[in-house]
Amino acid sequence: MISRSLTLKLLSALVIFGAWEISSRAGINYAFPTFFESMLALWNLTISGQIFVAYAETLKPLVVGVLISTFIGVGIGVWVGLSEKFDWLVSPIFIIMQSAPLAALIPLVIMAYGIGITSKTFVVCIMAMPVIVLNTSGAVKNTPTSMIEMARSFLSTEREVIFKIIIPSASPVIFAGLRLGVSAGFIGAILAELKITPTGVGDIISYSRMTADYPSMYAAIFSIIVLAVLFLNVLERIEKYLFAGNDQGYVS
Amino acid sequence: MRIFGIKLPNMTSLILWGLLWEILGRMEVSFFLPPLSSIFTTLADIYDSKAFIRALSETAVAFFGGLFYALVIGIPVGIFMGKNRFIDELLLPWVNMFMSAPLTALVPVLMVLFGFGLKSIIIVTTLFAIWIIILNTRAGVKQINRSLVDMANSFGAKPIDAFVKIYFWAALPEIIGGIRIGFIRAVKGVIIGQLLISIVGFGSLFELYSSRFLMSHFWAIILVLFALAFTISELLAMLAKRFDYYASKRG
Amino acid sequence: MSDEVNAVSVKGIYKNYGDVEALRDMSLDFPKGQLTSLLGPSGCGKTTLLKIIAGLLVPNQGEVRVNGQIVTEPGPDRAFVFQDFALMPWASVLRNVAFGLELRKVAKSEREDIARKYIKEVGLDGFENSYPHELSGGMRQRVGLARALSVDSPVLLMDEPFSAVDEQTRRKFQEDLLQLVKEESKTFIFVTHSIEEAVYVSDQVAILLPRPSRVSEIIKPSSFKNKDVDSIRKDSEYLDTVEKIWKSLRSYVE
Numbered sequence: 001m002i003s004r005s006l007t008l009k010l011l012s013a014l015v016i017f018g019a020w021e022i023s024s025r026a027g028i029n030y031a032f033p034t035f036f037e038s039m040l041a042l043w044n045l046t047i048s049g050q051i052f053v054a055y056a057e058t059l060k061p062l063v064v065g066v067l068i069s070t071f072i073g074v075g076i077g078v079w080v081g082l083s084e085k086f087d088w089l090v091s092p093i094f095i096i097m098q099s100a101p102l103a104a105l106i107p108l109v110i111m112a113y114g115i116g117i118t119s120k121t122f123v124v125c126i127m128a129m130p131v132i133v134l135n136t137s138g139a140v141k142n143t144p145t146s147m148i149e150m151a152r153s154f155l156s157t158e159r160e161v162i163f164k165i166i167i168p169s170a171s172p173v174i175f176a177g178l179r180l181g182v183s184a185g186f187i188g189a190i191l192a193e194l195k196i197t198p199t200g201v202g203d204i205i206s207y208s209r210m211t212a213d214y215p216s217m218y219a220a221i222f223s224i225i226v227l228a229v230l231f232l233n234v235l236e237r238i239e240k241y242l243f244a245g246n247d248q249g250y251v252s
Numbered sequence: 253m254r255i256f257g258i259k260l261p262n263m264t265s266l267i268l269w270g271l272l273w274e275i276l277g278r279m280e281v282s283f284f285l286p287p288l289s290s291i292f293t294t295l296a297d298i299y300d301s302k303a304f305i306r307a308l309s310e311t312a313v314a315f316f317g318g319l320f321y322a323l324v325i326g327i328p329v330g331i332f333m334g335k336n337r338f339i340d341e342l343l344l345p346w347v348n349m350f351m352s353a354p355l356t357a358l359v360p361v362l363m364v365l366f367g368f369g370l371k372s373i374i375i376v377t378t379l380f381a382i383w384i385i386i387l388n389t390r391a392g393v394k395q396i397n398r399s400l401v402d403m404a405n406s407f408g409a410k411p412i413d414a415f416v417k418i419y420f421w422a423a424l425p426e427i428i429g430g431i432r433i434g435f436i437r438a439v440k441g442v443i444i445g446q447l448l449i450s451i452v453g454f455g456s457l458f459e460l461y462s463s464r465f466l467m468s469h470f471w472a473i474i475l476v477l478f479a480l481a482f483t484i485s486e487l488l489a490m491l492a493k494r495f496d497y498y499a500s501k502r503g
Numbered sequence: 504m505s506d507e508v509n510a511v512s513v514k515g516i517y518k519n520y521g522d523v524e525a526l527r528d529m530s531l532d533f534p535k536g537q538l539t540s541l542l543g544p545s546g547c548g549k550t551t552l553l554k555i556i557a558g559l560l561v562p563n564q565g566e567v568r569v570n571g572q573i574v575t576e577p578g579p580d581r582a583f584v585f586q587d588f589a590l591m592p593w594a595s596v597l598r599n600v601a602f603g604l605e606l607r608k609v610a611k612s613e614r615e616d617i618a619r620k621y622i623k624e625v626g627l628d629g630f631e632n633s634y635p636h637e638l639s640g641g642m643r644q645r646v647g648l649a650r651a652l653s654v655d656s657p658v659l660l661m662d663e664p665f666s667a668v669d670e671q672t673r674r675k676f677q678e679d680l681l682q683l684v685k686e687e688s689k690t691f692i693f694v695t696h697s698i699e700e701a702v703y704v705s706d707q708v709a710i711l712l713p714r715p716s717r718v719s720e721i722i723k724p725s726s727f728k729n730k731d732v733d734s735i736r737k738d739s740e741y742l743d744t745v746e747k748i749w750k751s752l753r754s755y756v757e
Binding site: 144146147149150151152153154155156160165168169171243244 | 587
C-alpha cells in the first residue's frame with residue numbers, strides 16, 4: 001500500500017511531465033522537444049559516458065570551492081561570533097554580500113583571473129562564503145547563556161567553553177549554513193560554466209544549443225537540476241539524522 | 253564595539269574599508285582596483301549618460317516586472333496551498349524542489365524559447381523570486397492561530413471581513429519576510445539573466461566595460477547595483493519590523 | 504555567627520544593572536550542613552544573589568566568603584543546579600553527569616564510575632546512554648542534580664530547580680530533596696518563589712523583598728522537620744507558617 005504523499009508526488013510528476021510532452025507536441029516552439037525526446041537524449045549521454053566525464057569537469061571547481069568556503073567560512077564565522085571587534089570589522093562586508101547580486105562580480109573575476117579553473121573556483125567561493133559565515137557567526141552568538149554559565153560554574157577555561165560548548169551547540173546551524181552554501185555554490189559553478197568557459201556540463205549545454213540539438217540541451221539541464229536537488233536533499237537528511245533533538249536538551 | 257567608551261553603530265567599519273580601498277587604489281596595487289574616489293567621479297560622470305539611464309531603466313523594468321508576476325502569482329498560490337491540503341500536497345514538493353534547484357541552469361532554456369530580450373529576463377526574475385514568496389505566504393497562512401479563526405466566526409464575521417480585517421494581518425509578517433527574500437532573489441535573478449543574455453540592461457554595460465577594461469566604470473555600476481540592492485532590502489526589513497511585534501515565533 | 508558554623512556568608516553586597524539596583528547592602532549567613540531557602544517574588548534579586556555566591560556574577564560591592572575564604576569566581580567548593588537544566592543536548596546522560604569531572608581533568612574511567620554512582624542515586628539507573636531529548640523534564644533535572652553531586656562540593660546552589668517540571672514531579676522532587684539533605688552533609692542554598700516549597704524543604708527560610716532587595720525576616724520551621732514526608736504537608740505548624748508568609752508577601756505581588 002503506497003503512502004498518500006508518495007502517490008500524490010508521482011501523480012503530480014506525471015501531470016507535469018505529461019503536460020511537457022503534450023505541449024511540445026502541440027508544436028508551440030521548434031526549440032521545445034518532447035519529454036520523451038529529452039529523456040532519450042539523456043539516456044544516450046549516459047551510456048556514451050559523456051555525461052560522467054562532463055560532471056567530473058564541472059564538479060572540480062564546485063567541490064574545491066565548497067571545501068575552501070567551508071574551512072575559511074566557518075573559521076571566520078566562529079571568530080566573528082566570539083569577538084565583538086572582529087564582528088564590527090568584518091560583518092558588514094558579508095551582510096552586503098548576502099543581499100547583493102554577487103553574480104555581477106563574475107566579469108571582474110574573468111578580467112582578473114582569466115578563464116580557467118581558478119576563476120571558476122573563485123566564483124564558487126564568492127557565492128558560498130557569505131551565507132556560511134553569517135550562519136556560523138549567528139549560531140555562535142546565540143549559544144544559550146545558561147550552558148556557558150554551566151560550564152563556567154564547573155570551572156571550564158575559555159578554550160574549553162569554545163570547543164566543548166559553543167561549537168557543538170552551534171553545529172546544527174553551521175551545518176544548515178553549509179547546505180545553503182553548497183546550494184549557492186552550485187549556482188556559482190553553473191554560472192561559471194556558462195559564462196567563463198564551458199567545459200563539463202556547460203559545454204554540453206552550449207554545444208547542443210549551437211547545433212540545435214535541443215533534446216540534449218534539455219537533457220543536460222534536467223540532469224543538473226535533478227542532481228542538485230537530490231544532493232541537497234541527502235544533505236538535509238544527514239542534517240536531520242545528525243542533529244535530531246539537538247535543540248531540546250535544555251528546558252522542557 | 254566601543255572605542256573610548258563611545259558605541260560605534262553597526263556598519264561603520266565600512267568607512268575603514270573604504271579608506272583602505274582608497275589607499276590601495278592610489279598605491280596602484282592592482283590594475284583592477286582603482287581608488288574609490290575615482291570610481292565616484294566616474295559615477296558622477298556617467299549617471300546621467302544615455303547608456304547608463306537606459307541600462308538602469310531596462311533593468312528596472314525587468315526587475316519590477318518579474319517581481320510583479322512573482323507576487324501576483326505567488327501570493328495567491330501560497331494562500332491556496334496554505335488553506336487546501338490537497339493542493340498543498342500536490343505542489344509543495346515542486347515548490348521545495350525549485351527553491352533549492354540551481355535556477356541558473358534554466359536560463360539557457362529560456363533563452364532558446366523566448367529569445368534574447370527583455371521577456372526572458374522578466375521570466376528569469378519571476379522564477380528566482382516566486383518560490384520563496386509562495387513558501388512564506390503559505391507559512392503565514394498556516395500559522396494563523398486557530399483561535400483567531402474561531403474568534404472571527406464567533407462574532408459572525410463575513411468571509412471578506414474576516415480576510416481583510418484578520419487573516420491578512422495575521423499572515424502579513426511572514427508574507428513581508430517572504431517578499432524581502434524574494435526581492436533579493438529577484439535582484440540576483442535579473443542580474444544573472446542579464447549576465448547570461450547580455451544584450452540588455454546592465455548586462456550589456458558589463459560586457460562593454462569589461463571588454464574595454466574600463467575598471468572605474470565597471471566598479472561604478474557594481475557599487476550602484478550593490479547599494480540599491482542593499483538599501484531597498486534594508487527598507488523592506490524595516491517595514492517587516494513594524495509588523496514584527498506581533499509575529500509569532502516559528503518552530 | 505562565626506565562620507565555622509557558616510559554610511557561606513555574604514556581607515554588604517550591592518549589584519546594579521545600569522540604573523536598576525538589584526541588590527542593596529545584602530548580608531546573610533548560611534549555616535553549614537543545612538538547607539537555606541531564598542524566597543521572594545520575582546524581581547527581588549534572589550537569583551542574582553545566588554549567582555554572585557556561585558561566582559557567575561560580580562557584585563559592585565561586598566564580599567562572599569565560603570568556609571571563611573573570600574571568593575570572587577566559581578570554585579570547586581560550590582556546585583550549581585540550573586533552572587533550565589543546562590544540559591548539553593549532544594551528549595549522553597553519562598557524559599553530562601561526568602562533565603564537571605571532565606573539566607577537572609579526572610581520568611575517563613574514574614569519572615564515568617563516579618557518574619554512574621550518582622546516576623543511580625538520583626534514580627536514573629539504565630539511562631546512562633540516553634540523550635536529553637529522550638528524557639522527560641523531571642529526568643533532565645535529575646541529570647543536572649547528579650552532575651552537581653558528582654563534583655562533591657560542600658556547597659550546593661540550586662536556582663529554582665523544580666520550577667520547569669510539572670506539579671506532581673515537583674512534589675516528588677521536594678520529598679527526595681529532604682531525603683538528600685539528611686543523607687549528604689552538604690550545605691544547600693535554594694532559590695524558589697513557592698512558599699509551600701520553601702517551608703517544606705528548608706531548615707531556614709530567608710524572605711527577600713524587592714526594590715530594593717533586602718531580607719525582611721528569617722524563619723526557622725522546626726517542629727515538623729522530623730515527621731515523615733507525607734505528614735508534613737498536613738502539619739498545622741507547616742500550614743500556619745505558609746499562611747503567615749503569604750500574608751506578608753501578598754502586598755508585593757499586587
